[in-house]
Amino acid sequence: MTLASVLGQPRAIDALQAALRGGAVHHAYLFAGPEGVGKELAAVGLAQALTCPERPDVGCGTCASCLRVARGLHPDVTWVMPDEERVARGLAGRSDFTGTPSRELRVEQIRDLQERLALRGLESKRKVAIVVSAQTMNVQAQNAFLKTLEEPPSGTTLILVASAMDKLLPTIRSRCSKVHFGPLPVALVAKRVQEERELDAATAELAAVMAGGSLGRAMALDVDALAQRKDVVQAFESLRGEDAVGLLRFAEAHGGSREDAEGALELLVLWTRDVALARAGMEEGLANRDLKDLAVEVASRTSEATLHRRHALLEGARAAIARNGAPRLQLERMLIELFTEAAR
Ligand SMILES: [Zn+2]
Structure with a gap:
């Protein structure tokens, strides 16, 4: 995958590509929009473009560096997400946590991120941090994060991925370059769902309508019930x-x-x-x-x-x-x- 392969979000992707081409990449982005419309894919694409040695500022999507970014294994691309999300994605087990895995981003996670960003980039000159479900940062975590936004480490791009912008402090929102992701066109979601889940056209279209333009939701719908x-x-x-x-x-x-x-x-x-x-x-x-x-x-x-x-x-x-x-x-x-x- 690459930035160019993110479908259905031409305005957001054009804006990011223009910034890359013009050498005007912001130090902090806020990718905002509903769940399942491509915000995280765009974050991966931007991280690839920023770290790819083959096609700098574009991202080839196929070199070792790009593949590691896509798999979440690149040493200079740090992912931060709530513990519960890590469990849901199979990146951690429930037994790794004492008590119930947190649904919130904790202040300790933000401090860990700050320590990592203070180290020099290992492979590329640039470092990227992708904060998933940024709206789940509690106030303490947001205040800690604000320090990073106020004094960004050089060569670092922060990407906040959020489904509910109003849960973020105005001071955080104002320090980020905002990129809006809208609901996807029904026809696009229907086509993808039909391909991926082997549905007939009518059922796929219904799934797309019910999911309100979110590919993520459409993929998660109970197909048997739809059938x-x-x-x-x-x-x-x-x-x-x-x-x-x-x-x-x-x-x-x-x-x-x-x-x-x-x-x-x-x-x-x-x-x-x-x-x-x-x-x-x-x-x-x-x-x-x-x-x-x-x-x-x-x-x-x-x-x-x-x-x-x-x-x-x-x-x-x-x-x-x-x-x-x-x-x-x-x-x-x-x-x-x-x-x-x-x-x-
Ligand atoms: Zn590459």
Whole structure:
């Protein structure tokens, strides 16, 4: 990989490449944007460009140095991340920590980083530090980090990767050059998900819509649940208020666990949006394209007020499950209210 291979973020990548070309690389960057849209890949690409001996200021992506950067093994590229993140990535084991691995970046980690940066670069003239989940620095850690930003060691580039900028002190934000990463285009996420997870086009597109333009989220979605979406939607639309057994069966089928219920509700919220789009004659915007005929049919017999109510009840059930659990009971309640009231 290289900086140029980061997809879907042309403005961010252009700005970084221009700085590299012009010899105007800032000593500290803040890469900000949602999870899973390429911020960390861009950080790797920038670190490669800064340390690559083959293509200086570009990064070849294939030399020993670039490969080590990509694998997190380059001696002059220091990674800092919360302990919990290190465990999640298989870089450390739970048993390496006394107690639960921290979700926050600790002040000790920032001090370790400062010590490392004070040493001279081992291989290249430049040193890079990549701080992952920088928004998890607690106030103590942020204050320690501020010292590094105020008196940056020469030849060092600091890259803060953050999903929530407002959690960082204004004094940190103002000392960094900010690079914004937006949600990725749905078509791009759909294509990548389809390739990587071997999905059909319709399911991949749905995954991209549900993930809100985050490739990371789309990759983490439960594909089996997505593959069953057609069944879920069709079963939902065949429910009738007078068939109480059918309502209870649906709740039983999708209320087995919190995750199942939340997955089904998320699908049904998206489906309700599709019906609303079909009602407005905007079928081209459907997430469930392969259910277009059903969406049009349901739209023809459902009022706008009913769709609003549906949406509110689905969201209400989702919130209730997140608060109190009891997924099956919450689904039952919602279905009874939704279908028996509407049948009146
Ligand atoms: Zn290289």
